Amino acid sequence: MSPLDQLWQNKLPQARVPLIAVGPYSAVTLTALSDLAAEGLIRPVLLGDRVKIRHALSALSHAESLLSGQIIDSERPMEDAAVLISHYPDSALMKGDIHSDVFLRGIVAAKLVKPGRLMSHLAVFETNEKRPLFITDPSIFINPDVAQRIKITANAIDTLQRLGYDEIRVAVLSSVETASESIPSSMEARAIAAHFANLERIFVDGPLSLDLAVSAEAARTKASRSEVAGRADVLVVPNLDAGNMLCKGLNFLAAMPSANLIAGTVCPVVFSSRAAGREERKQTIRLALSGRRDTLRA
Amino acid sequence: MSPLDQLWQNKLPQARVPLIAVGPYSAVTLTALSDLAAEGLIRPVLLGDRVKIRHALSALSHAESLLSGQIIDSERPMEDAAVLISHYPDSALMKGDIHSDVFLRGIVAAKLVKPGRLMSHLAVFETNEKRPLFITDPSIFINPDVAQRIKITANAIDTLQRLGYDEIRVAVLSSVETASESIPSSMEARAIAAHFANLERIFVDGPLSLDLAVSAEAARTKASRSEVAGRADVLVVPNLDAGNMLCKGLNFLAAMPSANLIAGTVCPVVFSSRAAGREERKQTIRLALSGRRDTLRA
Known part of the structure; x- marks a missing residue:
């Protein structure tokens, strides 16, 4: 088992985590989400331009069946993600295929940073x-x-x-x-x-x-x-x-x-770089969701 | 052949280079020098505390026979190295087991930096x-x-x-x-x-x-x-x-x-870190001595 696998082993949440993915427009993002949905770890919420999301999904037959019911069309996905997070405090946030700057500024604007941190x-x-x-x-x-x-x-x-x-x-x-x-x-x-x-x-x-x-x-x-x-x-x-x-x-x-992890926020934040491959994205999601004390598995 | 080997291949000098090693007090320094002397690349000049050099050499029977005739006792080896370099412009300088600061300051003090560089x-x-x-x-x-x-x-x-x-x-x-x-x-x-x-x-x-x-x-x-x-x-x-x-x-x-190489000096300078092993030191010496146009092999 790899050192990164050991970090999340036995520390994943017991219930599926609603994962709000902002701008999931690439095959690598969608397949990572689809893999982890199939494993029962997450319930993906695809937030962004519905046409772009559907277009990317259509190239991935397996992912389409798993994910196509969970699309929310949004012109301002970071703002809408903040509203969702405030209503569903057990959910987590994920950067899809949007610029890091936009994503990180959106987190600050939505007051998702812990007070004093x-x-x-x-x-x-x-x-x-x-x-x-x-x-x-x-x-x-x-x-x-x-x-x-x-x-x-x-x-x-x-x-x-x-x-x-x-x-x-x-x-x-x-x-x-x-x-x-x-x-x-x-x-x-x-x-x-x-x-x-x-x-x-x-x-x-x-x-x-x-x-x-x-x-x-x-x-x-x-x-x-x-x-x-x-x-x-x-x-x-x-x-x-x-x-x-x-x-x-x-x-x-x-x-x-x-x-790659983000710390100091009120909810788990998944933050993969544009260059990250499928496995790196999955590790990042697993690590971001690991060890929330109230929902530990076993 | 490794990429670093390719860098010096066919670019080593034809005649043995007098290599003035300042403070060669460790086994790893002396064995690297001994190896390259045996290959015919260098003629080592061991400059520093004679007692410490002899002590280190005595533990290395092969190196001792090759190197023991080439010791110059010196209390201020960087100053003495500068005098040697000024008399023998075809020679090269090497940091042995002394602090980098002392070695580099000595190079500047001895005016071994090229004018304007x-x-x-x-x-x-x-x-x-x-x-x-x-x-x-x-x-x-x-x-x-x-x-x-x-x-x-x-x-x-x-x-x-x-x-x-x-x-x-x-x-x-x-x-x-x-x-x-x-x-x-x-x-x-x-x-x-x-x-x-x-x-x-x-x-x-x-x-x-x-x-x-x-x-x-x-x-x-x-x-x-x-x-x-x-x-x-x-x-x-x-x-x-x-x-x-x-x-x-x-x-x-x-x-x-x-x-590791030093550039901008009037003579080749060999600059290995304290953590460098035998092979890294040999590569550093070969690279420092490579490609001097006037003495190219073949």
């Missing part, structure tokens, strides 16, 4: 060492300050708790592992780590370099005493450029399996 | 697609401005020309592929690319996102007309944090084979 993005990868590794935030914030990254870090911790982690190790990354005025991200990492000091079974350390965060050998070589070094579960990146290039490097140069 | 670092990776991919600069500059990154880009172009590239494709990276005031790296990338417009067989384009730079599929999906999209040879990163995390992600999470 920020909405943030976590990518999760299966590394060569076969552990799941979360990276946050690689796509929403351009240059988040320390206060924002504290909230981004809290979202990551919430997400891992929801997924059943007993202990959580968070590395706040910089290019170096000693705070230095000449490298601003290192000073900021120290401040973020200090905010999370003295928690039970949650270890947040920084600044850590990426090698020290994830490589047990680097941790030994550098004689690190950090609880996080060599076995980080979460990497908190300093800004968009660093997170974007790290995640795209793993995706497009190393072809590393991944999924 | 900057010294920069290029990492080169074998990606899953089996092409060599250069990334610059992942370790020397913290937050280089446009003028500095133009020089860093020029160094990369020089290096690829020396390695025999007929055409060179350079992607100046940002998180997005459209220049936008809200993402400074995208505006800077456009300025850097504009500086290199209208060259023959050298294509520099930016801003490009990493997926668009390296993925032929992303280039098709996004209908890009860029000469660089989907087949970049070189990625120019915006700053230290982004370059460091991208390269360390490929090294430590994806275990991707790599080597």
Whole structure:
């Protein structure tokens, strides 16, 4: 079983989750929805331009029979999705084939972000060492300050708790592992780590370099005493450029399996990139829906 | 043959290159030197604390016989290396087991940087697609401005020309592929690319996102007309944090084979990280010594 499969195993909801898919216009989106509907995990609600949805469905005979009864025609699907979510609090939201910007702005406009929190993005990868590794935030914030990254870090911790982690190790990354005025991200990492000091079974350390965060050998070589070094579960990146290039490097140069989560919202949000294939989309849906305490299976 | 092997194949110098190794105190450094001395590529000069060098050599019987005659005792090896290089302009310089900062500052102090240029670092990776991919600069500059990154880009172009590239494709990276005031790296990338417009067989384009730079599929999906999209040879990163995390992600999470070059200096400089193994060090030496036009083999 893959590391990403282990994350959702035994944590899927018992009842079908109504999943409101905004703009499901591509074969890859529709087949992922159809697969998971057939498995009994979701009840898809296809929201958007009915003509475009029908056109895409018509090319997929199996999906058509399963999904064609669940189309809601909408000219402003993000606005209408917000209304649906407010009426059906047990439902979940999914980005179909629309721009991320439109989708994310719609979530904020609809007040689907938890009070006092920020909405943030976590990518999760299966590394060569076969552990799941979360990276946050690689796509929403351009240059988040320390206060924002504290909230981004809290979202990551919430997400891992929801997924059943007993202990959580968070590395706040910089290019170096000693705070230095000449490298601003290192000073900021120290401040973020200090905010999370003295928690039970949650270890947040920084600044850590990426090698020290994830490589047990680097941790030994550098004689690190950090609880996080060599076995980080979460990497908190300093800004968009660093997170974007790290995640795209793993995706497009190393072809590393991944999924993408949104945290900090009142309902589960499924957030696949345009480049995601069918399996990645299904993993993302499963992970987004996993571990809601009130509806746990078995 | 691996993509990195292809880079140096038929481009190694005909005569042995005197290679001045500064602080060669580890088994991995000494065995790499011994291997390449046995192959006839280099004549190693071991410069540093004689006691430490002898101690390390004594554990390596084969290397000892090959290398023990070539030790120069030095208390200030970077200063002494600079004197040697000025006397023997055909020699090359190598970082042994000393801190990168000390080594790089020594190069600048010794005026080994070419007039009007900057010294920069290029990492080169074998990606899953089996092409060599250069990334610059992942370790020397913290937050280089446009003028500095133009020089860093020029160094990369020089290096690829020396390695025999007929055409060179350079992607100046940002998180997005459209220049936008809200993402400074995208505006800077456009300025850097504009500086290199209208060259023959050298294509520099930016801003490009990493997926668009390296993925032929992303280039098709996004209908890009860029000469660089989907087949970049070189990625120019915006700053230290982004370059460091991208390269360390490929090294430590994806275990991707790599080597490391220094460009912009008057002599070849071999620059392996402390974490580099024997093969990576040998590749780095071969690449640093490849393609010096006056001494080409065959």
